[in-house]
Amino acid sequence: MADEKKQDVEIKLVANAPVPETDLVVKSDLNAPEELPEEVRKKLEKTKEESKTNKRKIRKKKIDKKVSVGVAHIKATYNNTIVSLTDQAGNILAWASAGMAGFKGPKKSTPYAAQIITRIAVEKAKAFGLQEVSVLVKGVGTGRESAVRALNANGLIVNSIKDVTPIPHNGCRSKKPRRV
Numbered sequence: 001m002a003d004e005k006k007q008d009v010e011i012k013l014v015a016n017a018p019v020p021e022t023d024l025v026v027k028s029d030l031n032a033p034e035e036l037p038e039e040v041r042k043k044l045e046k047t048k049e050e051s052k053t054n055k056r057k058i059r060k061k062k063i064d065k066k067v068s069v070g071v072a073h074i075k076a077t078y079n080n081t082i083v084s085l086t087d088q089a090g091n092i093l094a095w096a097s098a099g100m101a102g103f104k105g106p107k108k109s110t111p112y113a114a115q116i117i118t119r120i121a122v123e124k125a126k127a128f129g130l131q132e133v134s135v136l137v138k139g140v141g142t143g144r145e146s147a148v149r150a151l152n153a154n155g156l157i158v159n160s161i162k163d164v165t166p167i168p169h170n171g172c173r174s175k176k177p178r179r180v
Contacts, residue, residue, distance in 0.1 A: 016045065040116055045103040065128050067093060069159075072133040072151055074114075076141030081114045083147055085125040094124030098143075114143025118150035132157040136164045 036044070070093060073084040084095040085101050096117040098108035107113055122130075133156050152158050 014072040036119065038114065040101050044120070048078075065093070067128050067130055070125070070130050070134075072135045072156075072158075074118075074135065074137045074139075074144060074147045074165065076109070076114065076137065076139040076144035076147065078109055078141055080108045081117060081143035081147060083114070083118050083121045083131060083139055085121050093128045093130060094121045096124070098119040109141050109143060111143050111146035114141075117151040118147045119154050119171045121153065122154040122156060126155070130156065130158055134159045135161045137161065138164050140167070 033043070065087070067087045069088060071088065071090070073082075073086065075082040075084075080098050082095065082097045085093045087093060097177045098113040098117055101113065101117050101120060103110075103113045105117075131150060135148055135151065135158055137148065148158065148161060
């Protein structure tokens with residue numbers, strides 16, 4: 001919300017004051033997704049080029065799917081964040097992980113990494129016509145909330161959010177007592 005207020009203030013300042021040519025002009029389309037960071041974009045382009053050169057000659061015919069409602073699976077662990085977008089049956093449409101986006105080490109589990117990989121996955125899924133998702137969140141990592149927010153910010157309608165983190169009911173069997 002604070003970011004939205006900042007953008008409103010910037011727009012009002014630009015609208016009320018004469019704009020010299022040296023000042024930056026704020027984009028008018030606030031609903032458009034932000035551009036990916038330069039390093040992430042370069043890495044994705046590099047992997048696309050490598051995959052083009054390594055393609056096999058025999059390929060299966062791709063079926064054009066049109067899916068408007070799907071499920072977003074977010075797995076946020078202490079070490080990584082993985083976002084998978086599926087149809088209602090559970091067939092993967094698009095996925096992204098923090099390592100795939102170029103994050104290494106402890107940066108993979110950050111909220112910023114979750115935001116970036118969610119944007120990448122949503123861009124891939126838009127080709128299938130995905131518009132609405134139900135979100136299933138698993139894990140206790142720091143990227144879980146920011147990934148859900150990023151889904152909404154990148155143009156998908158979030159119908160429901162459900163926490164499916166596995167919880168042990170009684171745990172492992174305890175050790176038998178030591179006999180002395």
